[in-house]
Amino acid sequence: MKECAHGAVKQEKPPVKSSLEARLLRAQQLDRLLAERIDKAFHKQTSYVCLDNLIAIATEHSPVDLAQAASMLPSSIRPLLFENFKQVTHKIQFIIHTDSATRIAIFRHISDDETKELLEGTADDDIPYMIDDMSERRYRKILELLDAKKAAAIKELTSHSRNSARRLMSTEFFAFDQETTLGEVAEIIRENPGVEFTKKVFVVDAEEKLLGYISARQMIVNPPYVKLKDIARPATYVVYPDSTREEVVEMVQRYKISGLPVVNEERELVGVIADEDIIEAVEDMADMTIACMTGTGEKASEPVESxxxxxxxxxxxxxxxxxxxxxxxxxxxxxxxxxxxxxxxxxxxxxxxxxxxxxxxxxxxxxxxxxxxxxxxxxxxxxxxxxxxxxxxxxxxxxxxxxxxxxxxxxxxxxxxxxxxxxxxxxxxxxxxxxxxxxxxxxxxxxxxxxxxxxxxxxxxxxxxxxxxxxxxxxxxxxxxxxxxxxxxxx
Structure with missing residues (x-):
């Protein structure tokens, strides 16, 4: 960044190698290199050397990168790589970002208690990645082990179609009464760092009905004493829990919405669909389209069956x-x-x-x-x-x-x-x-x-x-x- 004569900040042009194509290419190369390194670790002469190499790989690299690389490995190796993560949060990141075949292999390998621990630490909007790849027996067993509140949330989630907005939305978001000031909003956001911030703060009335939203930029440029009702923009575009993924994607694509609110019939705010969930929906839709065009009843990313x-x-x-x-x-x-x-x-x-x-x-x-x-x-x-x-x-x-x-x-x-x-x-x-x-x-x-x-x-x-x-x-x-x-x- 360079400073101009009038004090304005001028953004330097990014180098060619930082383009989207270059980043994607580097990501694909990283996946291949990690897969090769993990595969070589399993061909060491002793199990101790193999274990040391796996621990080193799991420590040096992000769980997200390893999750992508795991899809290139033999099915028998994937659960062992998962077990070498020391922190539960890393295991959750790995299992969320990997493919369906890897999740199935992991669930066949780990115990019910470990599965329960993973679900307890997983955000509600990420739970579908796990329960959709569990066997029916494992799913019922885990519901019995979980506390009543978590089990009820999972049951409510699975009651909706896999093609619905309910499966995409997150129930953790920031929504405040219209009389709240920006200073109070900022303080609450600082006190809750674990809640995902979708670049928007939603504004509701006393009955929890959605009125509008304010952007992150509005929070920065306006004084702390300003009330939300004075600067809120109307929430014109919303979807319902039973709206299809196609409807959600079409609305986001048409109106360029970031953080799409989900409301019920009374217009009460029940969830927010983040950008990364939209990307997942687009990938699934593309997967299904490829299956139709190739004349198969299976998706392109479907795990290897018999x-x-x-x-x-x-x-x-x-x-x-x-x-x-x-x-x-x-x-x-x-x-x-x-x-x-x-x-x-x-x-x-x-x-x-x-x-x-x-x-x-x-x-x-x-x-x-x-x-x-x-x-x-x-x-x-x-x-x-x-x-x-x-x-x-x-x-x-x-x-x-x-x-x-x-x-x-x-x-x-x-x-x-x-x-x-x-x-x-x-x-x-x-x-x-x-x-x-x-x-x-x-x-x-x-x-x-x-x-x-x-x-x-x-x-x-x-x-x-x-x-x-x-x-x-x-x-x-x-x-x-x-x-x-x-x-x-x-x-």
Missing amino acids: VFKRFLCRAPWLLVTLLAGFLNMSVMNVFQQYEGFFLTFIFFFVPLVTGMSGNIGLQSSAILVRNIALGLLSKETRREMMIREISLGLFTGAIFGLLSGFFVAFLHVLGVVSMSLSPAVLGLIVGIGLFGACITGTLLGVVSPIFFLRVGIDPAVSSGPIVTAFNDFLSMSIYFVISIFLMRLFV
């Missing part, structure tokens, strides 16, 4: 794809009656047609799915966007159909493709056939996300293997029909 369980997650999607493959085979069998040209010509270009139409359709569906996810697709803009994508598909199909027709004709002239057709006719049939298949893929890619949205299914499914297999069937059928028609016309 082969049979993972098979059951994927089998329904793949079974539909298998049936679609048999359907494609039936289509080929129908066109076997045109054996003279079919085996030597039509079938030869099927991979080209299905590949091009599939990719064009996937691009169209991906654009629409993204716009739906971002809330950019309304009833008013839906028709315009569909027309734009279809027009683009027509243009793309025409260009690539023309290119493929010329290319196939050129290969025929060179003798690379040997067919009993003239180069011009061969190029025309392939080009127009590919054009028709590309139009089919575009229409399916545009219509399928809208269809799934209207029937209440995640539109991301339109990018999955089911629609891809159906696209192969339609595009191949259109290609066969066009090819047979053109062959009858020109041959």
Whole structure:
């Protein structure tokens, strides 16, 4: 920082290496290095050397960094790394910030009493990270061991859906009566350093109903004697405990809110959703979207289960794809009656047609799915966007159909493709056939996300293997029909 001539403080430009990309790269490198170091520690000749190395690693590095690195280690090593933390607070930080597979491995390793100790020291908003990965037997046993107040809080928490705002919010926050002064607020905040400060102090009335909030900056620039009601801003944007994660994320994204208040039906403030909880929700939503797009019932970050369980997650999607493959085979069998040209010509270009139409359709569906996810697709803009994508598909199909027709004709002239057709006719049939298949893929890619949205299914499914297999069937059928028609016309 530099001081200017008028006494103002000028912020120096941060170096290039302090950019977000550089920090992320360093974090990923640190995770890999820590994982390698921990793994090497388990290959020492004696258990004493191994234990000494683990203790040194746990002492030198942050539990948060070790929690990220633990996901790269074998499952058997992760609980041993957890046990080498001496402080309970470090164990809690580790288990909160690690992945689900590591938590499951740890809970299988530690006793009920140790699990109880961890839960007693964990903030209410962090408890879901633990209880969601416990077995039902362990969960019931821990509730019996906990005191009545803590057990009641956990039961109330688990009564709400995992997809709700209640699972994201924290019940520890600062809220004061509107008659309170800034000086009194600052004193109470200093006396409670363990309560998370979300850059806001909320203002309520005598009935605990939310009136507004003041920012941290307002607390600094205003005199201590100022009352909250005189400087409070209205809390316009709130969510309810049963609001979905999607609603929470959309509101934060649209209005750029930091510290989103959660109120009940009487508008009583019951919790606050912090920024880091929003990030967790976004990651979970992305995880689910990836699962839909890849055609699996499991999330990308889901712990490693048995082969049979993972098979059951994927089998329904793949079974539909298998049936679609048999359907494609039936289509080929129908066109076997045109054996003279079919085996030597039509079938030869099927991979080209299905590949091009599939990719064009996937691009169209991906654009629409993204716009739906971002809330950019309304009833008013839906028709315009569909027309734009279809027009683009027509243009793309025409260009690539023309290119493929010329290319196939050129290969025929060179003798690379040997067919009993003239180069011009061969190029025309392939080009127009590919054009028709590309139009089919575009229409399916545009219509399928809208269809799934209207029937209440995640539109991301339109990018999955089911629609891809159906696209192969339609595009191949259109290609066969066009090819047979053109062959009858020109041959």
